[in-house]
Amino acid sequence: MEALRARGLTKAFRVKRKDQGLGGSLRSWLRPEWEEKIAVANIDLDVGRGETVAFLGPNGAGKSTTIKMLTGILHPSSGEATVVGFTPWRERAKLAYRIGTVFGQKSQLWYHLPPLDTFELIGRIYEMKRDDYAKRREDLIERFELGPYLRTPVRKLSLGERMRCEIAASLLHRPELLFLDEPTIGLDVVVKQRIRELIRERNRSEETTVFLTSHDAGDVEELCSRVLVIHHGGLLLDEPVERIKRDVLSRKTITITLAAEVSPEELPCVQGTENVAVAGRQVRLEVDLRRAGVEEVLSGFIGRFGIEDLTVEDPPMEEIIKHIYGER
Amino acid sequence: MDRTMGDSSRTEAGKAVAIWGAGAAAFAKSAAVARITLRQMMFYKTDFLLRCAFLLMILYVFSQLWSAAYGGGETGSVAGFTLKQLLWYLVFTEALTLAAPPICSRIEQEVKNGDVAMRLVRPISYVLYHYASFLAEAALRFAIHLLAGSLVVWPIVGAPNFGYGWAALLSLSLGALTVTFLMAAAIGLCAFWIEETRGLEFVLQKLQFTLGGMLLPIDLMPDWLQRICAWLPFRAAMYLPARAAVHSGGDHLLRDLGVQAVWLAVLGAIVAVIFRRGAVKLHVNGG
Amino acid sequence: MSTGDSGGLRAIAAFLGTCWKINLASALEYRLSFALLAGMMFINNFIWLFFWNLFFSRFPIVQGWELRDVMLMWAIGAGGFGWVNLLFGNFTRIATIVSTGELDLYLAQPKPVLLHVLASRMSITAAGDFVFGLVIFAWVGERTLLGALAFALGLLLAGLLFLGVMLHVGCLAFFIGNSEGIAQQALGSFVSLSTYPSSIFKGAARAMLFSLIPAGFISYLPIGLLKHFDPWFVTAAIAATALIGGSGIALFRFGLKRYASGNLIAARS
Numbered sequence: 077m078e079a080l081r082a083r084g085l086t087k088a089f090r091v092k093r094k095d096q097g098l099g100g101s102l103r104s105w106l107r108p109e110w111e112e113k114i115a116v117a118n119i120d121l122d123v124g125r126g127e128t129v130a131f132l133g134p135n136g137a138g139k140s141t142t143i144k145m146l147t148g149i150l151h152p153s154s155g156e157a158t159v160v161g162f163t164p165w166r167e168r169a170k171l172a173y174r175i176g177t178v179f180g181q182k183s184q185l186w187y188h189l190p191p192l193d194t195f196e197l198i199g200r201i202y203e204m205k206r207d208d209y210a211k212r213r214e215d216l217i218e219r220f221e222l223g224p225y226l227r228t229p230v231r232k233l234s235l236g237e238r239m240r241c242e243i244a245a246s247l248l249h250r251p252e253l254l255f256l257d258e259p260t261i262g263l264d265v266v267v268k269q270r271i272r273e274l275i276r277e278r279n280r281s282e283e284t285t286v287f288l289t290s291h292d293a294g295d296v297e298e299l300c301s302r303v304l305v306i307h308h309g310g311l312l313l314d315e316p317v318e319r320i321k322r323d324v325l326s327r328k329t330i331t332i333t334l335a336a337e338v339s340p341e342e343l344p345c346v347q348g349t350e351n352v353a354v355a356g357r358q359v360r361l362e363v364d365l366r367r368a369g370v371e372e373v374l375s376g377f378i379g380r381f382g383i384e385d386l387t388v389e390d391p392p393m394e395e396i397i398k399h400i401y402g403e404r
Numbered sequence: 405m406d407r408t409m410g411d412s413s414r415t416e417a418g419k420a421v422a423i424w425g426a427g428a429a430a431f432a433k434s435a436a437v438a439r440i441t442l443r444q445m446m447f448y449k450t451d452f453l454l455r456c457a458f459l460l461m462i463l464y465v466f467s468q469l470w471s472a473a474y475g476g477g478e479t480g481s482v483a484g485f486t487l488k489q490l491l492w493y494l495v496f497t498e499a500l501t502l503a504a505p506p507i508c509s510r511i512e513q514e515v516k517n518g519d520v521a522m523r524l525v526r527p528i529s530y531v532l533y534h535y536a537s538f539l540a541e542a543a544l545r546f547a548i549h550l551l552a553g554s555l556v557v558w559p560i561v562g563a564p565n566f567g568y569g570w571a572a573l574l575s576l577s578l579g580a581l582t583v584t585f586l587m588a589a590a591i592g593l594c595a596f597w598i599e600e601t602r603g604l605e606f607v608l609q610k611l612q613f614t615l616g617g618m619l620l621p622i623d624l625m626p627d628w629l630q631r632i633c634a635w636l637p638f639r640a641a642m643y644l645p646a647r648a649a650v651h652s653g654g655d656h657l658l659r660d661l662g663v664q665a666v667w668l669a670v671l672g673a674i675v676a677v678i679f680r681r682g683a684v685k686l687h688v689n690g691g
Numbered sequence: 692m693s694t695g696d697s698g699g700l701r702a703i704a705a706f707l708g709t710c711w712k713i714n715l716a717s718a719l720e721y722r723l724s725f726a727l728l729a730g731m732m733f734i735n736n737f738i739w740l741f742f743w744n745l746f747f748s749r750f751p752i753v754q755g756w757e758l759r760d761v762m763l764m765w766a767i768g769a770g771g772f773g774w775v776n777l778l779f780g781n782f783t784r785i786a787t788i789v790s791t792g793e794l795d796l797y798l799a800q801p802k803p804v805l806l807h808v809l810a811s812r813m814s815i816t817a818a819g820d821f822v823f824g825l826v827i828f829a830w831v832g833e834r835t836l837l838g839a840l841a842f843a844l845g846l847l848l849a850g851l852l853f854l855g856v857m858l859h860v861g862c863l864a865f866f867i868g869n870s871e872g873i874a875q876q877a878l879g880s881f882v883s884l885s886t887y888p889s890s891i892f893k894g895a896a897r898a899m900l901f902s903l904i905p906a907g908f909i910s911y912l913p914i915g916l917l918k919h920f921d922p923w924f925v926t927a928a929i930a931a932t933a934l935i936g937g938s939g940i941a942l943f944r945f946g947l948k949r950y951a952s953g954n955l956i957a958a959r960s
Contacts, residue, residue: 089689149521151687165687172527182522186440188447193440200436201528203429229447454876461880464896465887472891473750482749600724606731610738619742624749 079253079285080123080146084155087116087141115141117309118155125252126283128276130300130317132290132396138309139289143255146287147177160252173202176251178242180258185230191241192226195248202249209248216244220274236267240274247278254278256288260295268292272299293390297321305396326365327399329389330373333358335382344376357384362391433528438540445541452545456552459502463556466494471560483623488561489650490621495557496573496646497618499549503542504584507534508605511592521686531679535585542581569649572657576645579664583641584612586671593675596682611636617643637667706802707810711778714813725815732819736769739886740827754890756914759831761888763913766832767842768886770824771849771909776817779809782854785861786874794950805943809854833917841920845912849885851932852909856881858939865946885909905931 090110116138123129133139144150146159148168157164162171185194199209217223220240225233233241239259246254256275260268276299278284288295296303296317303320305313313320334357343352343359348368352361363373370388377383391399445452474480474487485493511534514520523530554564564570591604598604613619615629616638622630633639644660718725740762747758775782788794788808797807828842860877863870884906892900892907900907908928915924 144521147525149524149686168524169527172525175525177522177525179522182519184522186444188444189440193443197436197440201433201526203432203527450872454872458876458880462883465883465891468891468893468896469753469887473746473753603727603731606735610735614738614742620745625745626748629745 078122078158079125079127080121080157080159080287082119082121082146082155082157085116085119085121085142085145085152085157086114086154087138087145087150088112088114088153114309116145116152116306119306119311121157121304121311123285123287125285126279127302128279128286128288128300130288130290130296130303131306132293132296132303133306134291137306139306140257142306143257143287143289147171147175147255173249174252176246176249176254178246178254178256178259180239180256180261183230183238183242184245185238185241187231188229190225190227190229191222191233191245194230194241194245198245198248204249212248212250216247219277220244236263236270239263239267239271243271243274247284250282251284253285253287256286258290259288260290260292268294269298275299293396297390322366327391327395328363328365328370329360329391329395330363330370331358331360331387331389332377332383333385334377335384338381344380346373346376349373430529430532434532434536437528437533437536441537441540442544445544452548455502455545456548459498459549459552460556463491463495463498463553466498467491467557467560470494483621484651485621485623491557491561492564492566493621493646493650494619495550495553496649497616497642499546499553500577500580500584500642500645501612501618502549503546504581504588505538505541505545507538507585508588508592508601508608510534511589512595512601515593515595515682524683524686531589531675534589535582538585539581542585546577546581566649569651572660573645573649575657576648576660576664579661579668580641580645583637583664583667583671586668586675587612587637587641590671590675590678593678593682596678596685612638612641615639616641617646621647623647637671640664640667703803703806707806710807710810711813714780714811718813718815725818728816729819729822732816733823736765736820736823740765754888756888756890760913760918762827762831763917764888764910765886766824766827767845767849767912768824768882768909769820770828770846771851772853772882773817773819773821773824773850774846775850775854776814777821778813779854780812780814780817781809782857782861783814783874783878784812785858786864786870789861789864789946789950790869790871798951804947805940838917841916844925845916848928848932849909849912851936852905853881853885855932855935855939856905859935859942862939862942862946865949881906890914901927901931905935908932 089112091113119142131139131142141150145152146157146164148159148164148171151165159171160174162174164171184198185191186197195213199213204212217226220243222241222244225237225241230238230241243256243259254275259275260271263271272295275286275288279286286299288300290296300317303313303315303317304311337357338354338359340352340354343354346368348364348366350362350364352359354360361373363370374386470487470490474482474490480486482490514523520530523533526533558564566573587608588605591601591608594604595601615633615636617633622633622639622643625633633643640663644664648657648660743758743761743765747753747761751757781788785808788797794804794808797804797811800807824846828839832838832842857874857878860870860874863873881904884900884904887910889897889900889907889910897907900910908931911924912928915921915928
């Protein structure tokens with residue numbers, strides 16, 4: 077059974093072209109020239125019930141336009157879609173009862189009130205039976221460990237605590253499909269981890285289908301079974317996360333700050349490192365984990381140089397996309 | 405907002421039941437929105453107090469001005485208003501004016517920053533949501549303003565012994581606040597097309613102040629202006645309830661309610677059209 | 692305001708000139724919204740006169756005031772508020788500037804702090820107020836040299852009184868922390884009080900208007916200065932203006948000392 081299916085989904089916006097200066101504004105106001113901008117081009121999507129899918133892409137790639145079409149906010153220019161059995165833009169109101177949404181940058185919680193009040197409102201808006209609501213709420217509070225924050229006004233919660241409440245709030249009405257738009261944005265590593273665990277656990281225990289956008293490669297690796305990459309409005313890649321891990325996320329960027337300046341010639345040469353860049357005391361390099369381990373690379377440095385600081389990062393989204401392009 | 409109606413909606417009786425059910429559900433949702441709005445209002449106590457302080461001051465100024473105009477005598481009547489009736493009239497119009505939360509700029513803000521899209525994925529009508537929230541806030545403020553206003557005017561011109569006038573005031577105030585809401589919402593929703601609604605809001609506010617009879621009962625205006633006011637919705641938002649309150653008797657009550665009903669229908673239709681157009685624009689252009 | 696600056700008055704004048712030039716230039720960047728906002732204010736004031744017109748058509752004389760006097764009261768009130776808000780547009784925002792810590796920006800610069808704060812903003816809507824004042828005077832005022840001079844003195848006094856009162860209110864933020872809401876309401880109330888004929892108030896209320904809340908000095912100007920020149924009233928108005936201005940500056944200095952000592956940080960959090 078499919079949770080989500082889209083064929084040839086396309087969205088083109090008409091944008092007014094505006095010239096510089098007052099004369100330009102006046103001209104564009106009197107005789108507007110329109111430009112067609114394609115935000116999403118001919119996308120096919122299939123998401124099975126209970127799947128966890130990551131929808132990746134750099135900023136402006138068309139991620140949120142796609143989500144808006146799938147939740148019924150935007151009408152596509154062409155193409156069709158079915159989300160839990162409904163055509164989103166024709167049956168938005170009916171669909172609303174069956175899906176949940178979390179927009180990482182917009183809060184649905186009432187700012188000056190404790191989260192409990194918003195929960196109550198949501199229970200009413202989604203027409204939940206009272207006893208069912210109470211049971212469900214207690215369950216989520218326990219799972220998400222919200223007990224200590226329930227009576228604290230939202231404005232006094234940390235970003236991570238708030239995000240846990242956001243997600244719990246959107247799960248109250250047992251959505252079959254949960255759209256998460258950048259759920260970990262702005263959070264620190266430990267909190268990100270916790271949020272990911274919670275989402276994963278919901279997916280396992282209730283078979284909630286998860287459709288998640290992010291530009292954080294970590295979200296994908298740890299949460300999702302399949303990855304869709306969108307770039308310039310088109311679908312670039314649709315593969316199981318295992319393959320992505322092997323092919324693309326197999327790279328890490330290591331930045332080392334040394335105690336003293338070095339010249340590039342002095343650096344150890346380790347198989348599997350690429351794009352080595354030296355700036356003063358800072359050395360930056362990429363490691364291909366299929367060919368060398370992080371440990372192996374570091375051992376080349378330890379002992380020979382004094383190391384003051386060290387970071388190991390996933391490559392940024394832009395790098396990953398460049399890499400995928402390179403492979404095709 | 406339409407909802408899943410099940411199979412019973414095929415028969416006529418089933419349809420009626422389904423519509424009634426949808427109505428009851430919408431009411432329950434609105435009540436929930438109203439409750440949470442009131443709870444959040446508790447946070448803005450200082451704002452409340454300051455507003456009341458302003459109300460006290462301005463009503464004191466009015467009482468001095470009109471006492472001077474009436475020459476202090478309480479016997480005279482101008483265009484059917486004694487000093488006492490006039491001052492209580494002003495308490496009611498000011499209480500109504502200051503009761504309305506800034507719904508126009510709230511809606512404008514949501515349209516501009518895209519929050520309106522987020523609200524569309526919830527199973528409650530966007531306009532209904534704001535109406536419920538508006539009414540809860542306005543009702544509480546109105547009640548408190550009435551108390552505060554009484555503090556000023558009662559000692560000066562005596563008790564508000566208007567009898568049925570109170571019933572008229574309360575029954576017309578609901579419609580009056582709704583008219584205010586619809587006019588402000590219509591302008592706030594214009595943010596779908598124009599960048600700044602502040603100018604329009606300003607014009608609306610000023611028209612309400614003058615042609616709505618906030619500062620001066622319409623009966624005291626020259627004939628030509630009274631005739632213009634009769635054709636405009638502004639008087640339904642302020643003048644009608646305040647006048648009905650001080651001219652007890654209730655003989656005009658049905659007619660006044662009728663006037664309000666007409667304006668509610670007209671303005672409601674306008675808001676519905678604007679919102680639907682705006683939603684289409686949002687669907688096509690993403691706002 | 693520190694007076695020990697190098698270069699003295701001339702340097703300060705040049706500095707003020709530059710502030711105003713920059714403010715004007717940035718206001719003119721958005722000509723359309725400038726015209727719109729100023730026009731809106733003009734219409735707003737006009738609507739009040741429309742109300743007074745209706746009022747006086749029912750009651751031709753109230754406590755010796757006629758429509759013309761009320762019009763001139765609005766001309767002085769709006770015009771005075773207008774020029775101060777054009778040249779020293781931050782005078783309504785002192786509380787905000789203090790309680791948000793924006794003040795640090797000014798403290799870090801070598802110009803007299805209060806003057807710098809005040810002159811760093813030009814209120815666009817105020818242009819409408821100022822022009823309104825001039826237009827109404829040209830319409831119903833005494834169009835002689837002496838009349839114009841008296842009106843100019845009225846504008847000067849009214850503007851400085853608004854400035855002095857708001858300075859006191861704004862300085863509250865030095866002592867009680869966040870007082871933006873109070874300052875805003877105080878401004879609204881003071882402006883309202885100064886646009887009703889002072890003669891309608893009796894007893895204690897009247898005494899208040901000529902002491903604690905000196906709005907009476909503004910609202911009585913059309914009678915005591917323009918209609919029947921009353922040397923006692925005019926002298927009192929000038930003295931009151933000087934006193935309020937002086938005590939406002941002193942209060943700001945005192946507050947600044949407190950601010951610099953860091954006591955406020957605790958109050959703010």
